[in-house]
Amino acid sequence: MLAIREMVRRKLQFGLVTGVVTLIAYLVLMVTGLGLGLNQLAGTALLALDGDHLAYSDRSNLSVIRSQLSEAQVKDIASAPGVKASAAIGYVAAAIEYQPGEVETAALLGIDLGSIAAPKVIEGRSLTPQDRRGLLVDRSWASLTGTRIGDTLQVPVGLATEPFEVVGVADQGSFFFQPAMFMLRDSWRTVSYRSVDRETPYASVVLLQGGGLDGTRGSGWEVVTKDTAFWNIEGVSAQQGTVDALKYMGLLIGAMVIGVFFYVITLQKVALLGVLKAIGASGLYLTAQGMLQVFLVSLVGTVVAAGLAVLTKATVLSSDAIPIAFTTGAVVSTTVAVVVAGVLGAALSMRQIGSIDPIIAMQQQQ
Amino acid sequence: MALLELRDITKSYGEGAQRVDALRGVSITVEPGEMVALVGPSGSGKSTLLAIIGGLLTPTSGSMLVAGADVAKFDARARSRYRRDQVGFVFQSSNLVPFLTARENLLLVGEFGGADRAALARRADELLSELGLTDAAGQAGNRLSGGQRQRVAIARALMRDPSLILVDEPTASLDSKRGAQVVEALRDEVHGRHKACVMVTHDLEMAARADRVLEIRDGLLQVHQAAV
Structure with missing residues (x-):
């Protein structure tokens, strides 16, 4: 030719x-x-979540950082028409001390055990109700800091820090450009707000499974697809x-x-x-x-x-x-x-x- | 029956005061197995006439019958098929594809469609042998001598067994000895294969090797001469 x-x-x-x-x-x-x-x-951690939609506070402008939901709102969202399963998730960014004087930031995600937000553990074990000071760290965190199962990380609570033990490793990726870490949602409330009472936010967002939920609104909350949630992450x-x-x-x-x-x-x-x-x-x-x-x-x-x-x-x-x-x-x-x-x-x-x-x-x- | 019959062909460029009449009513017939030389000074219209016969230009008026079909009425696509199937061109500077070997230059015409490639391969070897090019078959077009290039160009023109061979100044870039060899080779092919051939040349010595010489001046056919 x-x-x-x-x-x-x-x-x-x-x-x-x-x-x-x-x-x-x-x-x-x-x-x-x-x-x-x-x-x-x-936001791989967000995309990896086992759900199709996320519910935010309607005053948050679809920002996980600004979204705060009460217990009543979380229950309201969970019972909305079309919802098959739901999981309340708390989020806070924290500077974690992994060795004396060595600090890296991480995205702390508070989850409920057995919920659809619970990550798959690839090493170590899952969190249990007794792990109020337990953490699942992402593979990228372990690789970045050399953290191993059984290590203790210092997590800031107010102006002080508290020791949390690494019980397992997950492969959920990052959130807000930081490696994800998972803890019990009750622990997250303490880390985020120090004292917990009826006025303390119950969750940041709610992960949902179900069809036709996009655009659903309720008293102070709104639902969007996970894709929309991803593109609304600040800076993405x-x-x-x-x-x-x-x-x-x-x-x-x-x-x-x-x-x-x-x-x-x-x-x-x-x-x-x-x-x-x-x-x-x-x-x-x-x-x-x-x-x-x-x-x-x-x-x-x-x-x-x-x-x-x-x-x-x-x-x-x-x-x-x-x-x-x-x-x-x-x-x-x-x-x-x-x-x-x-x-x-x-x-x-x-x-x-x-x-x-x-x-x-x-x-x-x- | 004439293979090529031109009737009152005219070709004009421009309009009004700018109008130039390159051909002014030319009529020619060429028989199969006949080699006709077209001579005339530069600008006389001989190359324009060759281009019209070859389907490269359309005449302003007149008819041009090739094997009974009026080529002057062909559209661009039909003219392309006419050039591919019925015309073999040999240009002044051979115009081989420089990065192809002599044999590949011959086989190239098979890529244009409408041909049996195996038959073309056999024909290429036969033509290379006939024209004394067997040893040069594997050489690139730009490494052949001037005489070899023109002989390859003649072989390429004959590849698809056209009824009409059109030749434009085939010896202009060759010395007289090699020029004579090329025209002799062409003449042998035309006679041996019973083709009609029209050759444009400035060289009267080469023109004399044709069966008939026609002279064009200012777009008009001047003299019909018998072969010298």
């Missing part, structure tokens, strides 16, 4: 542009990975917007580079393309050859970039401290996006190929 033979025989020319596409696709993939990693930090939408802008800029640059390369290469080949038309090649055949080259350059460049990106994550950027993550879906969709951008970028050149007049085969020699 003419297109492939040209690429094979003009290795330097096509190798260079494939290299440039690789670099651009690599940049786009890393930005995509960064967005994914930041999103995981922002702005962060995703920034990442998307960088990604689209990368795709635009990729499209322009591929477009300019094939435009120049088409200009260089106008005479040859004219000759091919003169000896019987149709515009469709020549355009198909050009499109095949664009597709192959974009595909090879992007696939190499995907390999490099995954390799980079597995080696140089393997630490949990660097928020870059890849999923098969993200890599495939980004690969497709770069290839589509390349094909669109080269559309002008392909149009030019179709419109070359075969008479040029004779004119060029006069």
